[in-house]
Amino acid sequence: MWKTDRVARGDGQLNHDLLPGEKGPQDACGVFGVYAPGEEVAKLTYFGLYALQHRGQESAGIAASDGERLLVYKDMGLVSQVFDETSLGMLSGHVAIGHCRYSTTGGSTWENAQPTLGAAAESTIALVHNGNLINSAQLRRQIEKGEGGAAAHPELRRGNTTDTALVTALFADASGTLEERALQVLPQLRGAFTFVFMDEHTLYAARDPQGIRPLVLGRLERGWVIASETAALDIVGASFVREIQPGELIAIDPNGLRSRRFAEPDRKGCVFEYVYLARPDTSIAGRGVYESRVEMGRALAREHPVEADMVMPTPESGTPSAIGYAAESGIPYGSGLVKNAYVGRTFISPNQTIRQLGIRLKLNPLREVINGQRLVVVDDSIVRGNTQRALVRMLREAGAVEVHVRISSPPVRWPCFYGIDFATRAELIATGLDVAEVCRSIGADSLGYISEEGMIAATRQRPDQLCTACFTGTYPIELPEAGDLRKNVLEVPRDETSVPTS
Numbered sequence: 001m002w003k004t005d006r007v008a009r010g011d012g013q014l015n016h017d018l019l020p021g022e023k024g025p026q027d028a029c030g031v032f033g034v035y036a037p038g039e040e041v042a043k044l045t046y047f048g049l050y051a052l053q054h055r056g057q058e059s060a061g062i063a064a065s066d067g068e069r070l071l072v073y074k075d076m077g078l079v080s081q082v083f084d085e086t087s088l089g090m091l092s093g094h095v096a097i098g099h100c101r102y103s104t105t106g107g108s109t110w111e112n113a114q115p116t117l118g119a120a121a122e123s124t125i126a127l128v129h130n131g132n133l134i135n136s137a138q139l140r141r142q143i144e145k146g147e148g149g150a151a152a153h154p155e156l157r158r159g160n161t162t163d164t165a166l167v168t169a170l171f172a173d174a175s176g177t178l179e180e181r182a183l184q185v186l187p188q189l190r191g192a193f194t195f196v197f198m199d200e201h202t203l204y205a206a207r208d209p210q211g212i213r214p215l216v217l218g219r220l221e222r223g224w225v226i227a228s229e230t231a232a233l234d235i236v237g238a239s240f241v242r243e244i245q246p247g248e249l250i251a252i253d254p255n256g257l258r259s260r261r262f263a264e265p266d267r268k269g270c271v272f273e274y275v276y277l278a279r280p281d282t283s284i285a286g287r288g289v290y291e292s293r294v295e296m297g298r299a300l301a302r303e304h305p306v307e308a309d310m311v312m313p314t315p316e317s318g319t320p321s322a323i324g325y326a327a328e329s330g331i332p333y334g335s336g337l338v339k340n341a342y343v344g345r346t347f348i349s350p351n352q353t354i355r356q357l358g359i360r361l362k363l364n365p366l367r368e369v370i371n372g373q374r375l376v377v378v379d380d381s382i383v384r385g386n387t388q389r390a391l392v393r394m395l396r397e398a399g400a401v402e403v404h405v406r407i408s409s410p411p412v413r414w415p416c417f418y419g420i421d422f423a424t425r426a427e428l429i430a431t432g433l434d435v436a437e438v439c440r441s442i443g444a445d446s447l448g449y450i451s452e453e454g455m456i457a458a459t460r461q462r463p464d465q466l467c468t469a470c471f472t473g474t475y476p477i478e479l480p481e482a483g484d485l486r487k488n489v490l491e492v493p494r495d496e497t498s499v500p501t502s
């Protein structure tokens, strides 16, 4: 495994967030795997991760094996910063896995970057993970009681504080082939997980029984691909075969693909993947994310109509819903803001003058388009409200006579324990304020959120097969006691509210 100092370090700022320091919902990783003898598997993985970069920008890593030697290369930063021709050239073989990571606070370190490494009887294990386990504290206690305790496991010894390192250790502590070990360990895990893992010969993938995060299987002419999103299959030229089913473990080796069920499926897909997290060109459970977002905009127009001159999105995440709102309402669609897509990725710390520019660092209003107009501004969600407040102010300063804000998800009132990092409950604006108060707080002329029913209908999924916990507070996987759910459960005293994610 390599640790380098020569690449630029990531600042985690390349994201959809429009206001510096004002984090939107953060996904917790993209995973990718490929089994393809005769192909440059590390390069395929590189481009797969490139397509999944929106799911995590803090670190990236790839493991590859030629059947005898399994190597890992990982570092902090974007996929394009971590890898170059030389590093990819070292990762030769026929099987590879890759990861791009977003972490919760405190966990963005090289030690926590993935893939993680462990040892089985006569093989090496490399593992990547998207999601978040909710029984990490219990799993850690179990490992500590085992022979040699946590210190027996290199990742934990090195200071890796993620749930992924725990699963790697559990695989190492189990017995038999890696497939047999996985079948022993996976039923013990609670929470959201999509794993892609490998030894020197075989590629594996597994998805939690609720299928909270997406994971799909694709086919290359000479092999197989696993990815968090269908968009990553498209980018490497793989055709979509099917989803990895909730509760399913698959293995791919020279004998082909085999599937085992390690738990009964109880599907509860994350509705927020449709609202915001996934790429618009991805499909989840047979439904296109872009079409879902357009339909959410249409539903918003029916539920919260208003007289206005122009519908515009908060770029880019509000765009499909704004298109839907405009189509349904008959109000013309327009762009009132231009986004500077690259400014977020700066390695220069902003001074006070720059910081005060706030949202202007990322968005520039088109005054000639906005001046004198009654605007409908469509966004995907409101977390703390600071972004929308700054946006409304900017539009008024550019001459808007009315600003009506429409949101294509219901108010976010509850934290996510399944791999998405929102603000804390106290920071969520909708926890303390009703809709009229939020409207006043952000300075809009009116505010309308889509209903839960409208959002769910747009996904074309059965309501009982979706997780909507951050909107409803009803968690589909029973949560352990609060003390075991705090942030950085493996590294700090019990005073916070979620666990480190992978």
Ligand code: SF4
Pocket (backbone or CB within 6 Å): 212, 270, 271, 272, 273, 415, 416, 417, 418, 419, 420, 467, 468, 469, 470, 471
């Ligand atoms: S709580 Fe919200 S973000 Fe988390 S899995 Fe459920 S729907 Fe998705």
